[in-house]
Amino acid sequence: MEKVVKKITSMNENFGQWYTDIVINAELIDYSGVRGCIILRPYGYAIWENITKILDNRFKNVGVENVAMPLLIPESLLEKEKNHIAGFAPEVAWVTMGGQEKLTERLCIRPTSEVLFCSHFAKIIHSWRDLPKLYNQWCSVVRWEKTSRPFLRSIEFYWQEGHAVFAEKHEAKDFTLKMLKVYADFFKDILCIPVFIGQKTESEKFAGAEETYTIECMMKDGKALQSATSHYFGTGFSNAFDIVFQDKKNKSSLVSYVSWGLATRVIGGIIMVHGDNNGLIMPPDVAPIQIIIIPIKYEENNEVFKKSNEIFENLKKDFRVKIDVSSQTPGWKFSEYEMKGVPIRLEIGPKDIEKNQCVLARRDSHEKIKCNLDVLNEELRKIFIKIKLNLYLKAEKFMKSKVFSAKNWEEMLNLKNSNGFLKTFWCGDKQCEEKVKNELGLSSRCMPLEQNEIEGICPICNKRPAITEIFWGKSY
């Protein structure tokens, strides 16, 4: 019995269902017995593995070292920094029993690890010679969310959290932006995703941070996905945790502190930036399978058997490649790997072999290219570059088409259902931010790092002078 390739709901019909169909049918995840905790299946986990390898290298290139902090945080430790606990206490999971015994102090499963890093820093940092410390860990964290969607919001999720301390405030600020730049480059070069880079407003910043910077991406439904963040904490945490060092003049000083993070959420971003009605479209650098070889008229030991296996062995040296010699029809295989978003399908049959060629079909553009087998590896390398560029430019074009500038409240009102980002001036006042949220249903996404000249008054209150540009949008 031939398997039927499962159908994906059209994204125009129901974007949410389209998304769910992809994560399930492409076998990225399975639901587990615990609400909000998903299973990353091999195809989904491989995407995360590829992301972590590349990003980990980039972190190491700027001097970051990996460590592993405990999973559990005593309640008293979590409470040490007041703004931080206020942000996280309502949404943590509490361990109250160890074996048969009731614990004397509750332990929470880390929702994030600032307090663990800070209490460790306080122990190991004594002198300016010990600074800076640039640490990172890859782990999962738990936040007791009320609703959940695979990758986008879940009780347990995987991420990296970087934590660094510096002697000087300006070093810490520079580093906060440096890591934001590492993310922005990664999104562009590797994920082929254009980004908005900017600062969060007071009310949207991370619990305990002085400044939060964000990478915001636009999904195909026009909503924003906050995709990575970098936080400058000043000396708030080091004051609470007593992270003190002797500076070069032998004076006691507080360190300045930075953290930055990116989660499996980004896989949701890849789906919703690049995917289409046939399924996933994977950027080549993080695709679990970069090339799928589908031999036509394949029989044990015939010419196609020999040639396609020879090609497979040869490509394996340079690419993540798979050959599908199962008994499914070529048509089924075409749909299956299209749905899984494999960037290149390589078809080879008896006629191709006669001409010493194969057919390469691009997932992104549906272009079919005849390729001489003698130059296959070089040709593929070139095509991957073209695919990446095409994915990026397509996404950028879409993004730009969905940013709407508004000069006054009336324009803002008219644009409120435009399914994109609104770009306006803003006075920086919280009341105006609240008004946009309540009356337009849009939250502040970020104040872009690069701004045009600011002039005139705030279009929301129509009274205070504008001090910044800002993006508003609906978000995940």
Place this chain on the structure above:
Amino acid sequence: MEKVVKKITSMNENFGQWYTDIVINAELIDYSGVRGCIILRPYGYAIWENITKILDNRFKNVGVENVAMPLLIPESLLEKEKNHIAGFAPEVAWVTMGGQEKLTERLCIRPTSEVLFCSHFAKIIHSWRDLPKLYNQWCSVVRWEKTSRPFLRSIEFYWQEGHAVFAEKHEAKDFTLKMLKVYADFFKDILCIPVFIGQKTESEKFAGAEETYTIECMMKDGKALQSATSHYFGTGFSNAFDIVFQDKKNKSSLVSYVSWGLATRVIGGIIMVHGDNNGLIMPPDVAPIQIIIIPIKYEENNEVFKKSNEIFENLKKDFRVKIDVSSQTPGWKFSEYEMKGVPIRLEIGPKDIEKNQCVLARRDSHEKIKCNLDVLNEELRKIFIKIKLNLYLKAEKFMKSKVFSAKNWEEMLNLKNSNGFLKTFWCGDKQCEEKVKNELGLSSRCMPLEQNEIEGICPICNKRPAITEIFWGKSY
């Protein structure tokens, strides 16, 4: 003020303190605020990272795919396999609160993930075409141990757990032993640790398993460290979890199940197999730093500055190398990196540069080798091979000197304090195993896979016929 290299207690004086001094002074770990949960510091985590990279590759080479299962297990799910829950329920951490709400069902933090993998397998396996599934995950697990020692026993520890299901029992059995072989080769080729390979007795096997196979290593105090295990479960779990498939004859069949695991505990093994009174000795393939360059008479822009940095840049392409240009004295640096177990120290000063050479000092043998700079990389590659062989042979010699054969109970009694392994025949009866435990203070380590001819009666009960060889020893 010059830092003082911290002193390591002599292992003859106090082996336990020697071990603790190394893990702390070499900056492998720090204690956290939660009993039994340690912090892996950069130098300690890098060892684990190197281990995971190599082992992960070897798993992938036999077709294993990585996945990620949830951290949390509902109590009812943990209870599904009766022998398994009996083994683990007493030692798990229970989450009873999520945010502000009391949970209707307690969730435990995974102590191991058999039940999670099995319930997933039950969902995704339908036909013989879906088999085998060879899965693995890298994660941390939590077991509420009463006592703890860094790496050897802790409440939270890092490991990999592989889980695989097969159509046929014999395939599953073969795979159980295949993974044991992957471990044994890894210990020999990469960690330079000789191993005892064998089967655990009924009373020492894993909760729920039909057969448990183990890698046992001998530490420098003569104690055993169970360092990796591979379990054959038969169809016990698939029966409890209803993991059924249609076989080729269209009949419903239960899958056969295997799991295998190796933990950060192995880092404790590296310390106690190779270490000496000056500190750690790292096997080159997993050493965070393989070569430490210590320039002599180094000044900004002098000849030594130029040459040592040139060497550093050149070695970086092939090795994990570090250059220490801090203001500490060469003597301090020598001790520090000796303590950290860096395999090769490269010294270079003005006189060496005149002769176009450097001095290579081996951590394992304290040998000093003059090396022409033109052939440095090749020479180092050769020396690393020699180091690995030397580490392995030294450890093997020690291990062999600590295995004592005993033919009867009297010999066993005499050897009970010999600080090593006793090798005897055994009838397979639990009472005899208990007797050895109670009267000699030794537990059964394993019944070796390769055995001599078995003859005569069991030396413990002196009555039943011997059916196997067995190792007894004290263990961590």
